[in-house]
Amino acid sequence: MKVRVDPERCQGHTLCAMRAPKVFELSEIDGHSSPINEEVPDDQQDQVVEAVRSCPERAISVF
Amino acid sequence: MTVSEPHGDDIRKQPRVHFDRHAPEYRDQFEEQTRAFHAGCPLAWSDTYGGHWVAAGNRELLAFARAGQKLSNDHDVNGERRGYQGINIPAPARGKGFRGGFLEMDPPEQRAYRNALNPYLSPAAIARWIPFIDEVARACLDEKIESGRIDFVDDLANIVPAVFTLAMMGVPLKKWELYNEPAHAGVYTPPGSPEMARVVEAHMAMLKDIAATLHEVRAHPRPGLADALARLEIDGKPPSDIDLVGAMALLIGGGFDTTTALTAHALEWLSQHPDERARLVRERDTLLDTATEEFLRYFTPAPGDGRTVAENCEIAGKEFEEGERVWLSWAMANRDPAVFPDPDRVDLERGGNRHTAFGLGIHRCIGSNVARTVFKRMLIQVLDRIPDFVCDAENTVHYETIGVIQGMRHLPATFTPGPRLGPGLEETLASLQQVCDEQGLAEPVTVRKAEAKIR
Numbered sequence: 160m161k162v163r164v165d166p167e168r169c170q171g172h173t174l175c176a177m178r179a180p181k182v183f184e185l186s187e188i189d190g191h192s193s194p195i196n197e198e199v200p201d202d203q204q205d206q207v208v209e210a211v212r213s214c215p216e217r218a219i220s221v222f
Numbered sequence: 223m224t225v226s227e228p229h230g231d232d233i234r235k236q237p238r239v240h241f242d243r244h245a246p247e248y249r250d251q252f253e254e255q256t257r258a259f260h261a262g263c264p265l266a267w268s269d270t271y272g273g274h275w276v277a278a279g280n281r282e283l284l285a286f287a288r289a290g291q292k293l294s295n296d297h298d299v300n301g302e303r304r305g306y307q308g309i310n311i312p313a314p315a316r317g318k319g320f321r322g323g324f325l326e327m328d329p330p331e332q333r334a335y336r337n338a339l340n341p342y343l344s345p346a347a348i349a350r351w352i353p354f355i356d357e358v359a360r361a362c363l364d365e366k367i368e369s370g371r372i373d374f375v376d377d378l379a380n381i382v383p384a385v386f387t388l389a390m391m392g393v394p395l396k397k398w399e400l401y402n403e404p405a406h407a408g409v410y411t412p413p414g415s416p417e418m419a420r421v422v423e424a425h426m427a428m429l430k431d432i433a434a435t436l437h438e439v440r441a442h443p444r445p446g447l448a449d450a451l452a453r454l455e456i457d458g459k460p461p462s463d464i465d466l467v468g469a470m471a472l473l474i475g476g477g478f479d480t481t482t483a484l485t486a487h488a489l490e491w492l493s494q495h496p497d498e499r500a501r502l503v504r505e506r507d508t509l510l511d512t513a514t515e516e517f518l519r520y521f522t523p524a525p526g527d528g529r530t531v532a533e534n535c536e537i538a539g540k541e542f543e544e545g546e547r548v549w550l551s552w553a554m555a556n557r558d559p560a561v562f563p564d565p566d567r568v569d570l571e572r573g574g575n576r577h578t579a580f581g582l583g584i585h586r587c588i589g590s591n592v593a594r595t596v597f598k599r600m601l602i603q604v605l606d607r608i609p610d611f612v613c614d615a616e617n618t619v620h621y622e623t624i625g626v627i628q629g630m631r632h633l634p635a636t637f638t639p640g641p642r643l644g645p646g647l648e649e650t651l652a653s654l655q656q657v658c659d660e661q662g663l664a665e666p667v668t669v670r671k672a673e674a675k676i677r
Contacts, residue, residue, distance in 0.1 A: 168288075170586040173345055174576070177511045187347075187667055189340040190591060212574035213515075215582055217284065 160199040161222050162207050164192050168218035178213055179206035192218075234541055235267035242270045243525065243549075244625035252624070253566055256554045264558075265538055271312045274528070274547035277538070278554035280561045280578065285538035286529065286550055287583030293548070294532040295585060297326035304532075304545070310626075311528040311549050321465060323472030325527075325585060332584070334456045335469060339588060341666035342390060342447050348591040354389065354654060354663065354674045355599045358382045360643055361650035363607055370639040372608070375632050379485040380406060380478075383596050385651065387477030390592075391470065392446020392664045393435055395651045404428045405478035410621045410631055432470045436463065446664035447473060473589070481593045483523035483629035485600055490633055491517070491568060493613035498570060503605050513570040514598055519577035520568050523628055525553035527581060552578040553628070608637040653677075 162182065164175070171190035176183045182203050183192045199207050199221070211219045239259070242248060248255070256278065259266065264279025277283055286293060297308025299319050307313040308326040321327065324335035341347060359382050366372040384398040384405070393401070404425040411421045439449045451466050461469075492499040502509050527550050531542040542548075555578045557565040562575070580587035587593070604611065612635060619631040644650070654676075658664060663674050 170583060171344075171590075172580065172586060173591065174515065176345075177515075185345050187341075188344055189336075190344045190346075209573055213576050215576045215578055215580075216287070217576070 160204050160207065161197045162194045162199050163197065163220050163222070164194060165218045165220070166191065166193070168216045170216055170218075172215050174213040174215065175210035175219060178210040179203055182207055183210065235273075237263040237266045239263060239266040239268050239276065240270065241266070241268035241276045241549075243551075244623050246622050249620070249622075249624045249628075252553070253557070256557045259551075259554055260558055260560070265540055272547070274311050274549055275540075275542070276549045276551060278551045278558075280555045280558040280576075282538040283550055283552070283555045283578055283582055286548065287581075289535070289537050291328075292531065292533055292535045292537060292542075293529040294328050295326055295332070295527075295529060296328050297321045306530040306532075306545075307528070307547065309527045309529070311547055319464070320471070321468045322475075323465075323469035325472055326468075329584065331456055334454065335451075336584075336588060338450045338454050339447060339473075341668045342450065342664070343588055343591060344667060345591045347667035348595050350667065350670070350673045351386065351389075351663065352595065352599065352673065353676045354657070355382065355386055355596055356603070357650060357654060357676050358385050358647075359600050359603045361645065361647045363603055364642040364644055365646050367607060367640045367642060371634070371636055372611075373632055373634045374489050374604075374613070375482060375486050375630050378600060378604075379482040379489075379633075381647070382600055383481040383592075384478050385654075386592070386596055387474060389654070389658055390447055390477075390664055391435075391473060392439060392444050392448045393431075395655050395658070396648075397431065398651075400424075400431060401428055401474055402478060405474050406482065406629075409479050409627045410629060412622060428474070429467060429471065432467050432474075433463065435470070436466055444659075444664075445662050445666075445669075449664075450666070476587065476589050477592060479627050479629055480523040480589075481596050483627055484517060484521055484593065485597050486630040486633045487521040487523075487628070488517040488597070488601065489604065489611070489635070490613050490618065490630070491520075493611060493635065495568075498568075499605075499609070502570060503609055506602070506605070509570050510598060510602075512572060512575065514594055514601075515575045515577060516568055516570055516572050517597075518579035518594075519556045519562070519572070519575055521628060522553035522556050522577075522579045524579070524581075524587070525624060525626075525628055526551040527585070550581075552581060607640055611635045611637040 169191050173190050175192050176185050184195050259278035265277050265282045268276050294306050296306040298306050324332045362378045362381050366377050384402045385395050407421045411417050435448050439452045529548045531546045533544050559565050580590040614634040617634045621629045
């Protein structure tokens with residue numbers, strides 16, 4: 160599983176990092192999110208799916 | 223009597239509803255009205271307040287959030303542009319002549335403000351303040367803990383957000399009451415009531431102090447949001463003082479009453495649901511985050527924002543004309559059954575909670591990380607120190623209307639008394655002021671990374 164955050168859509172709600180803190184990192188400046196690695200570790204897939212479902216801006220996609 | 227066929231605007235402005243969120247009955251009828259919106263008209267026209275659209279569905283709000291320049295937040299107070307009325311429907315008489323800071327601006331102006339303030343308000347920036355927030359909450363509880371009685375609004379949830387907001391701004395902490403009165407009473411006092419004159423006077427005193435603060439930080443720079451605003455330049459020019467005062471008033475308004483409202487409602491709910499409270503105490507490490515988001519969804523302290531359509535366009539399948547007003551109901555979207563199964567139930571471990579309590583799009587509440595952190599730190603101390611609190615339903619006072627903030631005036635409670643842990647509020651604020659000054663706590667995270675050290 161790979162994960163992407165659309166930087167145009169992300170507004171820094173931070174819910175993804177609450178659900179999957181090992182996968183998403185937040186900008187120190189404005190809290191906008193990006194994946195630490197595009198490749199999602201096997202043991203983090205459920206958390207990432209929950210992050211996708213929690214994003215208010217629907218900015219996260221997995222493929 | 224003849225009935226003419228609907229034509230033109232009458233056809234376009236469908237379905238029609240009567241929506242008056244400022245009416246006292248809206249509070250009691252909120253769930254019923256919200257269900258009606260979701261059942262048949264997630265985007266409807268209401269003739270109230272000069273006529274405006276009401277968007278209640280999550281999908282519809284997302285479409286508006288992504289509409290970019292088709293929508294405007296502008297409040298053209300001097301009639302220099304297109305006369306738009308900003309984010310309140312109707313525009314309040316009290317704020318005449320003032321733009322509500324960057325929430326009533328569009329990019330690129332709005333972006334310049336956000337870029338200047340974000341490094342003070344990001345998750346990393348706010349995390350540095352946790353020992354400070356804990357110390358204020360500790361002192362608030364110490365004032366009351368030996369008596370076994372507290373008013374969660376007056377004695378805790380009003381104070382901690384107020385003191386912390388002033389600390390971040392670089393305003394002396396001891397001034398919190400000067401700011402608290404207008405920020406809180408200014409929202410719940412009905413226009414035309416006998417108390418209004420006093421509230422207006424308090425509001426003027428606050429604006430005066432904000433203006434004085436701007437002058438002070440220009441003359442003698444000290445870190446904080448006020449300093450960031452005083453140094454702000456847009457296209458090489460400083461904004462007008464009145465716009466800067468508006469921005470500071472926005473930070474006060476956003477920082478004070480909203481977190482108070484969230485905290486009071488959550489504590490009232492936990493008192494009414496002791497089994498859920500016991501579960502939250504037991505499973506705090508795993509439940510605190512999801513419970514916080516669920517309280518945000520369910521209570522949505524800031525229920526919505528207005529926008530103005532900036533060009534003839536189609537959004538969410540409807541045709542809009544330039545100049546039309548739209549009310550984006552974050553509160554109703556948070557009960558959308560298409561996104562939230564069993565939406566009128568509080569589920570402390572709800573998944574997929576893509577709530578809109580902080581808005582959507584580029585105007586996402588800039589203080590969202592403040593709100594979450596302050597709420598969680600207050601809740602933790604209440605659950606740790608007075609876990610058996612019982613709220614006094616008879617003497618609880620909710621806001622009469624919830625058109626601006628779904629808040630509470632009073633939430634008295636009793637509990638088993640406990641021991642104090644430290645000095646009272648006044649002494650604590652004096653020593654915290656020293657800590658702020660010595661450690662430069664109000665610097666942006668780009669300048670200071672270290673966590674506050676208390677004692």
